[in-house]
Amino acid sequence: MHPEHTELHAWARGWAISRATPTPVEVPGGYRIDVGLPGHQVRYVLAAFDQALVDSLHHPGTxxxxxxETVRLDPRWHVEPTEYLMSAPLSGGVVAVAPEYRLEVVDQAATTEVRIMxxxxxxxxxxxALTGEFAVIDQVETDPDHRRRGLGKSVMSALSEATTRRGATTxxxxxxxxxxALYSRLGWTLVSPVTAAWLVEDY
Known part of the structure; x- marks a missing residue:
């Protein structure tokens, strides 16, 4: 299996765990996740462009x-800016935050959440989200009033430490x-560019 397929498989499963959706279903070349939200009914996660599969999709919210990086999609699709599938070895260690902040780590059955208050x-x-040897990082956010203070780095370090403790290695x-840009500075490497798109509601 190509490395990007391994990471993509982990990401699809971990994203579903993180977002509490049904388990991804295998389709040719990837996975389908039945998300079930308004405007986001279903998500296809594919290792490569599949023209026949894409042509068969017609429901808004797909x-x-x-x-x-470059995929030719017809005008039914709204294409988002390029995204990036990335990976990194995880490591433990002490995570420090400035005195005005408090670090909270909450472990649940298959997820770990880090909050800086x-x-x-x-x-x-x-x-x-934990899936096998992988920890799939999701929903990393810093409040605009607290940016440029290293909090994103602290969140990533705390997630790395906590998931390593729970057995994840990658x-x-x-x-x-x-x-x-942030993750590259923290030692994450590019696995593959990712085209993200959604089927326009009113086309």
């Missing part, structure tokens, strides 16, 4: 994540362009 205010957060995530 999303695509395809491991390719400023008093009663949520300053930054992130989540990881982190996987899908990043935006801005996120890619």
């Amino acid at each position: 999303w695509l994540k395809i491991c390719a 400023a008093g009663a205010e949520l300053a930054a957060r992130g989540k990881a 982190g996987v995530l899908v990043a935006t362009e801005d996120g890619r």
Whole structure:
């Protein structure tokens, strides 16, 4: 199995765990996740572009994540800016935050959530879903009032430490362009560019 397929498999399963959706169903070349939300009914996660599969999709609220940077999609689809499938070895260690912040780590059955609090205010957060040796990082966010203070790095370090403690060895995530810059500085490497698109409601 190609490395990107291994990481993609982990990401699809971990994303479903993180978002509490049904388990991904295998389809040719990837997975279908039945999300069931308004505007996001179903998501296809594919290792490569499959013209026949894409042509068969007609329902608004259908999303695509395809491991390719350039994909020709007809006008039915709204294409998002390129995203990036990335991975990194995980490691433990002490995670420090500035005195004005408080770090919280909450372990549940198959997820770990990290929150950095400023008093009663949520300053930054992130989540990881555990699937085999992989920890799939999801929903890493920093409040605009607390950016440029290293909190994103602290969240990632805390997730790495916590999931390593729970047996994970490799982190996987899908990043935006801005996120890619942060994660690259933290030692994450590119597995594949990802085309993200959704079927336009009113086309």
